Amino acid sequence: MALCCAVEPGSLDATAAVAEHGAAAYLEALREPGSRSRWARRARVLDLEQVRRATRSNRLRFVIPGDDEWPDALDVLVSGEPVQQMGGLPFGLWVKGEASLAGLTERAVAIVGSRAATAYGQSVATDLAAGLGVHGVGVVSGGAYGIDAAAHCGALATATPTVAVMAGGLDSPYPPGNATLLQRIAGQGLLVSELPPGEHPTRTRFLSRNRLIAALCPATIIVEAAWRSGARNTVSWASACGRIVLAVPGPVHSAT
Numbered sequence: 001m002a003l004c005c006a007v008e009p010g011s012l013d014a015t016a017a018v019a020e021h022g023a024a025a026y027l028e029a030l031r032e033p034g035s036r037s038r039w040a041r042r043a044r045v046l047d048l049e050q051v052r053r054a055t056r057s058n059r060l061r062f063v064i065p066g067d068d069e070w071p072d073a074l075d076v077l078v079s080g081e082p083v084q085q086m087g088g089l090p091f092g093l094w095v096k097g098e099a100s101l102a103g104l105t106e107r108a109v110a111i112v113g114s115r116a117a118t119a120y121g122q123s124v125a126t127d128l129a130a131g132l133g134v135h136g137v138g139v140v141s142g143g144a145y146g147i148d149a150a151a152h153c154g155a156l157a158t159a160t161p162t163v164a165v166m167a168g169g170l171d172s173p174y175p176p177g178n179a180t181l182l183q184r185i186a187g188q189g190l191l192v193s194e195l196p197p198g199e200h201p202t203r204t205r206f207l208s209r210n211r212l213i214a215a216l217c218p219a220t221i222i223v224e225a226a227w228r229s230g231a232r233n234t235v236s237w238a239s240a241c242g243r244i245v246l247a248v249p250g251p252v253h254s255a256t
Contacts, residue, residue: 001048001051001052001062001092001196002027002043002046002048003018003023003026003027003091003092004090004091004092004194004195004196005042005046005048005051005196006027006030006039006042006043006046007039007042007091008039008204008205008208009086009090009194009195009205009208009209010086010087010088010204010207010208010211011039011086011088012082012085012086012087012088013037014026014039014088015087015088015089016088017029018091023091027043030043030044031043031044051196051197051198054169054171054196054197054198055094055196055197058096058170058171058197059096060094060095060096060170060171060197061094061095061096062092062093062094062095063092063093063094063095063101064091064092064093065089065092068100068102069095069100069101069102069103070101070102071101071102071105071106071216072102073105073215073216073217073218074089074090074212074215074216075089076215076241076242077089077090077211077215077241080211080215080237080240080241080242081240082240083207083211083233083236083237083240084207084233084236086204086207086208086211087211087240090194090212092194093192093193093194093212094169094170094192094193094194094195094196094197095190095191095192096170096186096190096191096192097185097186097187097188097189097190097191099161099189099190101163101190101192104138104161104163104189104190105138105140105163105216105217107136107137107138108137108138108139108140108163108216108217109132109137109138109139109140109217109218109219109220109221110139110140110141110213110214110216110217110219110220110221110234110238111125111128111129111139111140111141111147111148111151111220111221111223112141112142112147112148112151112210112213112220112221112222112223112225112231112234112235113125113146113147113148113151113222113223113224113225113229113231113248114146114147114223114224114225114226114229114231115144115145115146115147115148116146116226117146117147117150117223117224118224121146121147121150121223121224121248122146122147122149122150123150124223124248125147125150125151125154125223125248126150126151126153126154126157127154128151128154128221128223128248129150129151129152129153129154129155129158129160129162130154130155130157130158132155132160133154133155133157133158133159133160134158136160137160138155138160138161138162138163138189139151139152139154139155139160139162139163140162140163140164140165140213140216140217141162141163141164141165141213142164142165142166142167142206142209142210142213142234143164143165143166143174143175143178143181143182143185143191144175144178145175145177145178147223147224147231148164149178149181151223152164152181152185153181155189156184156185156188159188161188161189161190162185162188162189163185163189163190163191163192163216164182164185164189164190164191164192165192165193165209165212165213165216166191166192166193166195166201166209167193167195167201167202167205167206167208167209168193168195168199168200168201168205169193169195169196169197169198169199169200170191170192170193170197171197171198172197172198172200174200174201192212193209194208194209194212206230207230207233210230210233210234210237211237211240211241213234213237214234214235214237214238214240214241214243215237215241215243217243218243218244219238219243219244219245219246220234220235220238220243220244220245220246221246221247221248222234222235222245222246222247222248223247223248224248224249
C-alpha cells in the first residue's frame with residue numbers, strides 16, 4: 001500500500017527496483033535521508049495510517065498480487081513492452097464493490113472509445129456490451145463520458161457486472177457527471193484504482209491506467225476514437241500485452 005502512495009503508477013524505475021530488491025527494501029531505501037529518487041519525499045512524508053482510515057471509511061479494500069481475487073491476467077504486465085515509458089505490474093489495487101475482481105474479469109472484454117462520441121458510437125457501444133452480457137461476458141472500461149459510459153450502461157441493462165478502472169482515488173467519483181453511474185457500477189460490479197483515496201486524475205495517470213484495462217481482458221474493442229484519443233493508447237497497451245484488438249469505426253463524416 002505504501003508504494004502505491006509514494007510512487008506514480010506505471011513507474012518503470014520503481015518496478016525494476018522492486019523486482020531486484022523487493023518491495024520492503026525499496027520502500028526503506030526511498031525513506032533514507034540520502035535517497036535521490038524522485039519518489040523519496042513522498043515516501044518520507046506518507047501517513048499510511050491516514051490512507052488506511054480513508055480506505056476503510058470509503059468501504060474500499062486493498063488487493064495485492066497473490067491475493068485470491070488478484071487477476072492472473074495482470075501478470076502479463078511483468079514482461080509486457082512499455083508504452084510511452086510506462087509499464088509494470090501494479091503494486092496493489094483499491095477495489096470498491098462486493099464481487100471478486102478475478103471473478104468478474106475472468107470472462108470480460110474491454111470496450112473503450114471517444115469521450116466526444118456520436119450518438120451512433122454510443123448506441124453501438126451499448127448494444128455491444130448488452131450483447132456480450134446476454135452471453136455472460138462482462139465489460140471493463142474507464143468510467144468516462146461517451147463510449148465508456150455507454151458500454152457500462154449496456155452491461156448494467158442486462159444485469160451483467162461491469163468494472164470501471166479509474167485514474168484517481170475511489171473516494172471522489174470522476175468525472176463528477178458520472179457519479180450516479182459509478183455508484184451503480186460499484187453496486188453491481190466493481191470500481192478499481194491503482195491510486196489511493198485523495199488522489200486526483202492527471203493525464204499521465206489516465207495513460208498508466210489504460211494498461212490495466214488492456215491487460216485485464218483477452219480482447220479490447222475500440223468504438224470511435226480521434227487520432228489523439230486516449231482510447232488509442234489503450235489499444236497500444238493491448239497490443240503490447242498480446243491481446244486481441246477489434247475496432248468499430250465512426251461515421252465517415254465524424255472526427256472520431
